[in-house]
Amino acid sequence: xxxxxxxxxxxxxxxxxxxxxEAHIARPEAPADVGADDWGAYLYLRxxxxxxxxxxxxxxxxxxxxxNALRDTTTDKFLATYECGQxxxxxxxxx
Amino acid sequence: MAxxxxxxxxxxxxxxxxPAELDAAEVALGFxxxxxxxxxxxxxxxxxxxxxxxxxxxxxxxxxxxxxxxMLEAATAQAPHALVDVSQRQIGLTLSGSDVEETLAAGCPxxxxxxxxxxxxxxxxxxxxxxxxxxRTDEATFHxxxxxxxxxxxxGILEVAGATVS
Numbered sequence: 647x648x649x650x651x652x653x654x655x656x657x658x659x660x661x662x663x664x665x666x667x668e669a670h671i672a673r674p675e676a677p678a679d680v681g682a683d684d685w686g687a688y689l690y691l692r693x694x695x696x697x698x699x700x701x702x703x704x705x706x707x708x709x710x711x712x713x714n715a716l717r718d719t720t721t722d723k724f725l726a727t728y729e730c731g732q733x734x735x736x737x738x739x740x741x
Numbered sequence: 742m743a744x745x746x747x748x749x750x751x752x753x754x755x756x757x758x759x760p761a762e763l764d765a766a767e768v769a770l771g772f773x774x775x776x777x778x779x780x781x782x783x784x785x786x787x788x789x790x791x792x793x794x795x796x797x798x799x800x801x802x803x804x805x806x807x808x809x810x811x812m813l814e815a816a817t818a819q820a821p822h823a824l825v826d827v828s829q830r831q832i833g834l835t836l837s838g839s840d841v842e843e844t845l846a847a848g849c850p851x852x853x854x855x856x857x858x859x860x861x862x863x864x865x866x867x868x869x870x871x872x873x874x875x876x877r878t879d880e881a882t883f884h885x886x887x888x889x890x891x892x893x894x895x896x897g898i899l900e901v902a903g904a905t906v907s
Contacts, residue, residue: 647850654794655778659850661867707867709778709793 652705666702669714700734743844745904748833752806754799758822769816779864790863837882847902869898
């Protein structure tokens with residue numbers, strides 16, 4: 647079974663986790679000032695990356711906390727997990 | 742063979758708050774809340790189980806429930822927190838026996854070996870399709886907390902796994 651390293655609980659089986667979509671998408675601070683196109687992009691446009699992808703996960707059946715993970719979408723390998731609010735680590739990719 | 746029996750009637754409280762602001766709660770409880778992930782602490786029938794970085798499940802004898810709640814509420818009045826009585830939400834089960842790890846492993850994906858899951862460790866996890874809180878109280882005994890409506894299912898799963906249900 648795939649083990650995912652929760653930043654709080656350590657390596658745990660994937661059955662305990664749920665996926666929360668792409669990470670690091672900031673909600674516009676003043677939504678009323680955002681045009682329809684930009685708002686649509688905020689709501690719906692996602693990178694859909696092939697390869698490294700920063701995404702939100704929740705340890706639903708564990709500590710129940712959200713955290714971020716860097717996962718390779720082609721191999722399903724988790725390269726890093728980190729707490730929400732921390733910057734995305736850059737691993738194995740051209741900077 | 743493992744035996745599954747209902748645990749004693751227990752008061753259950755969920756305490757949530759920033760660890761740094763809960764010193765007063767610890768004074769009221771009489772012991773320090775576990776700050777290490779997935780560990781429990783307790784004295785004289787009162788226990789605190791770490792469920793998350795700002796979430797603990799408090800277990801206490803049913804008779805002291807009201808007094809403990811009032812004491813905790815008074816102690817934490819100045820700190821942002823949530824204290825919720827969940828005594829009736831879930832039930833406690835005790836699973837004990839020499840093959841208790843194998844019995845649980847029928848539905849629980851965690852490594853339950855004593856080295857990986859030592860006495861005193863507690864965590865929310867899954868047992869087949871039900872969410873449970875699993876707490877190892879000694880080498881051959883686990884305490885299981887399960888939401889009331891899932892309890893028949895959990896008993897059934899453990900019975901199929903070979904436990905004697907009483």
